[in-house]
Amino acid sequence: MAEGQTNEPAGTEIRPYGADAVSRAAACIARGLPVAVPTETVYGLAADATGGAAVAKIFETKRRPRFNPLIAHVASLDMAERQAVVDPLSRRLAEAFWPGPLTLVLSKRPQSPVHPLVTAGLDTLALRHPRGFGERLIAAFGRPLAAPSANSSGRVSPTTAAYVAADLGPRIRLVVDGGATSVGVESTILKVEGESLRLLRPGGIAAAEIEAVAGREVVRSRGAALEAPGMMRSHYAPRAGVRLDAREIAAGEALLAFGPRRAERAERAVAIINLSETGDLREAAAGLFAALQRLDASGAATIAVEPVPSTGLGEAINDRLRRAAAPREIEEGRS
Ligand code: TXA
Ligand code: MG
Numbered sequence: 001m002a003e004g005q006t007n008e009p010a011g012t013e014i015r016p017y018g019a020d021a022v023s024r025a026a027a028c029i030a031r032g033l034p035v036a037v038p039t040e041t042v043y044g045l046a047a048d049a050t051g052g053a054a055v056a057k058i059f060e061t062k063r064r065p066r067f068n069p070l071i072a073h074v075a076s077l078d079m080a081e082r083q084a085v086v087d088p089l090s091r092r093l094a095e096a097f098w099p100g101p102l103t104l105v106l107s108k109r110p111q112s113p114v115h116p117l118v119t120a121g122l123d124t125l126a127l128r129h130p131r132g133f134g135e136r137l138i139a140a141f142g143r144p145l146a147a148p149s150a151n152s153s154g155r156v157s158p159t160t161a162a163y164v165a166a167d168l169g170p171r172i173r174l175v176v177d178g179g180a181t182s183v184g185v186e187s188t189i190l191k192v193e194g195e196s197l198r199l200l201r202p203g204g205i206a207a208a209e210i211e212a213v214a215g216r217e218v219v220r221s222r223g224a225a226l227e228a229p230g231m232m233r234s235h236y237a238p239r240a241g242v243r244l245d246a247r248e249i250a251a252g253e254a255l256l257a258f259g260p261r262r263a264e265r266a267e268r269a270v271a272i273i274n275l276s277e278t279g280d281l282r283e284a285a286a287g288l289f290a291a292l293q294r295l296d297a298s299g300a301a302t303i304a305v306e307p308v309p310s311t312g313l314g315e316a317i318n319d320r321l322r323r324a325a326a327p328r329e330i331e332e333g334r335s
Contacts, residue, residue: 012169014161017133017178026141028174034058036150036164037137038178039073039130041101041186041204042157042289043164044147045172046073046137050113055146059117061171064153069120070146071103071128071187075138080104083112083144084125089192089214096213098129101183101204105191118146128187133178149186150175156236156296156324159184159289184286185316190218202316204285236289238296238303242325246304254300256291258284258308271298281313288317292324 015021017038025035025046032054034047045061047054049072059066074080077094084106086094094104108114108125119125127144129135138145149157150164150172158164161177188203190210199207199218207218240254248264249255255269259279266272273291275284295303305325310318 012165012172012175014165014175014177017176021133021176022136022140025137025174025176029054029137029141029145032057033173034061036158036161036168036172036175037133037147038161038176038181039134039147040132040181041130041183042159042181043150043161043175044073044130044134044145045150045168046134046145046147048141049073049118049144049146050115052115052117055115055117058146058148061168062148062151062153064148066117067120069122069126070118070148071126072114072118072144073134073138073147074127074129074144075135076129079138079144080106080127080129082109083114084108084127087192089197090190093190093210093213094129097205097210099131099135100129101185101187102210103128103187103189103201103203105189105200114144114146124191126189133176154237154328156238156289156292157186159286163290163293180286180290182286184288184290185313185320188316202319204313204316206312207315208312236292236320236324237326237328238292238324240296240300241302242292242321243302243304244321244325245307247307249304250302252300253302253304254295254298256295256303256305258306263304263306269304270300271295275308275317281309281311281317284308285313285317288320 028035034045034057036043037046047058090104103126105124105126151157151167159181161175164175183204186203188205189201191198196219197214199220246263249266249268251268254271257274275287308314308317
C-alpha cells in the first residue's frame with residue numbers, strides 16, 4: 001500500500017445489499033464506526049449500542065443533542081429480555097409485531113451492557129426488532145445496535161441510500177443500499193404503564209392494529225411534557241415552508257397531493273407529487289419523506305399539502321406533516 005494511504009476508501013462507500021454487505025457493515029461497526037443501513041421503516045445510522053465511543057459518534061454525526069435517547073435494535077425477544085424487563089403486555093405486542101415497525105419502551109436491566117449514552121441516562125430503554133437487513137446485521141454482530149434515523153438532526157428521515165449520502169455523506173464511511181424502504185415512516189413507539197398503554201409516537205403500525213392485539217385502547221397524550229424526548233415540535237423540516245390542509249394552491253407553491261381529487265387551482269403548482277392517487281395510506285406513508293425531499297428540491301418557497309385523513313397510518317403521516325410545518329427557530333433535540 002502506498003505511503004499515506006489507509007486501508008479505507010476516502011469517501012463514502014455505497015454498497016448494494018448483496019452477499020458481503022452484512023459482514024462489511026459488521027466489520028465497520030466492530031471498529032466503532034457508525035454505518036447507515038436500511039430497515040423496513042427508514043435508513044438507520046447503526047453503531048454498537050454497548051460502546052460509549054461508538055454511540056458518541058452517532059450523536060456527533062447527526063449533530064443530535066445528547067439528551068435525546070436512541071432506540072437499541074435487537075434480533076430476538078431473547079436479546080431484548082437480556083436488556084430490559086419485558087412485561088406481559090409488551091411481550092404480547094412483541095410476539096405479534098416483531099420483527100417489525102414497533103418500538104417498546106421498557107425498564108432497563110442494570111446488568112444490560114447497553115451504554116448509558118443510548119438512554120441519555122434514563123432508566124428506560126427503547127427496543128425494536130427490525131425486519132430484513134437490520135435483523136441480519138444484528139444477528140451477525142451478536143449485540144444490540146443503537147440506530148436513530150440516518151439524517152442530520154431535525155431533517156427529513158431518509159428512505160433511500162441516495163438521501164443518506166446526500167445528507168450525511170462526508171461524515172460516514174459506509175451506506176448499505178437496500179433500495180427504498182417499504183414502510184416509509186418510523187416505528188410506532190409504545191410504553192406500558194401499569195394498566196395503560198401509551199402511544200409515544202405514531203408510526204408504521206396503526207394504533208387500531210395495536211389495540212386489536214392489546215385488547216385495550218392506546219392512550220395518546222397531547223400537550224403534556226414530551227413523551228419521547230426526541231418528539232420536538234419542529235422536525236422533518238424541509239428547507240421550504242410547509243402549509244397544511246391546503247384547499248387552494250397559490251402561484252409558485254409546490255403541491256403534495258393525496259387521493260383522486262385536487263385542491264383548487266392545482267394547475268398553478270410548480271411541482272406536484274401525489275402520495276397516492278387512490279387514497280391508500282400505506283402507499284402514502286411509504287412515499288412521504290421522499291416526496292417532501294423532492295418537492296423541496298423544486299426550489300418552491302412553500303410546499304402546500306392537501307388534507308390527509310387521520311385514520312390508520314394517516315395518524316403517523318399527519319404527525320410528521322405537522323412537525324414538518326412547525327416553526328423552527330428555537331427547537332432543539334430533534335432526531
Ligand atoms: O423506525 C425507527 O424507529 C427508526 C429506525 C432506524 O429503527 N429509528 C428512529 O430513531 O426513528 P430516532 O432516534 O430517529 O427516534 C427515536 C425516538 C426519539 O424520539 C427518542 O426520543 C425516542 O425514540 N426514545 C428513545 N428512547 C426512549 C426512551 N427510553 N423513552 C422514551 N422515548 C425514547
Ligand atoms: Mg429520527
